[in-house]
Amino acid sequence: MENLIKKVAYLKGYAEGLDISPKSDEGKLITKLIDVLSEMADTIVELEDRVCDIEDIQDELDESLLAIADDLYGDEDINRYDDKDSYKDDFAEDYDDELDGGGDYFEIECPNCGEDVMIDFDMIDDDSEIICPNCHEEIELEFKIGSTEENQADDKKDDKKD
Numbered sequence: 001m002e003n004l005i006k007k008v009a010y011l012k013g014y015a016e017g018l019d020i021s022p023k024s025d026e027g028k029l030i031t032k033l034i035d036v037l038s039e040m041a042d043t044i045v046e047l048e049d050r051v052c053d054i055e056d057i058q059d060e061l062d063e064s065l066l067a068i069a070d071d072l073y074g075d076e077d078i079n080r081y082d083d084k085d086s087y088k089d090d091f092a093e094d095y096d097d098e099l100d101g102g103g104d105y106f107e108i109e110c111p112n113c114g115e116d117v118m119i120d121f122d123m124i125d126d127d128s129e130i131i132c133p134n135c136h137e138e139i140e141l142e143f144k145i146g147s148t149e150e151n152q153a154d155d156k157k158d159d160k161k162d
Helices: 004-016 025-073 075-080 082-102 119-123 147-159
Strands: 106-108 116-120
Touching: 004 025, 116 119
Parallel strands: none
Antiparallel strands: 106 116
């Protein structure tokens, strides 16, 4: 930003070298514009210094926080999440199946109330009753084994019987 101050000083010297009368309207305008540019350049330099100071304080706070966390949890847990992406990857491994509905669950529509119900495969393996959490009625599951075409043909035969 020192370059900005040098440019404003150059413009001020250039304007003075043009022998513009400070009493003319144009002279007054140019003088005021250069004064405003000079104040803006000084303010920008001051703000840049303040930002640098804040960044230094933030770095010190970050180091202090890491030291405290290291004392509380040990070195391995803290270093494990130094990189934000490694935390995201670890989170995704642990919870992605639960968040996206994948994994050991599948969704069915309750035949009694029509609401969607998440079913865990372990519930089927245990031969326990599956109760709808919405209407509290038992849900009976029917599994058809075979190709999709055979299942569709069986469904059409069942529809004709009704």
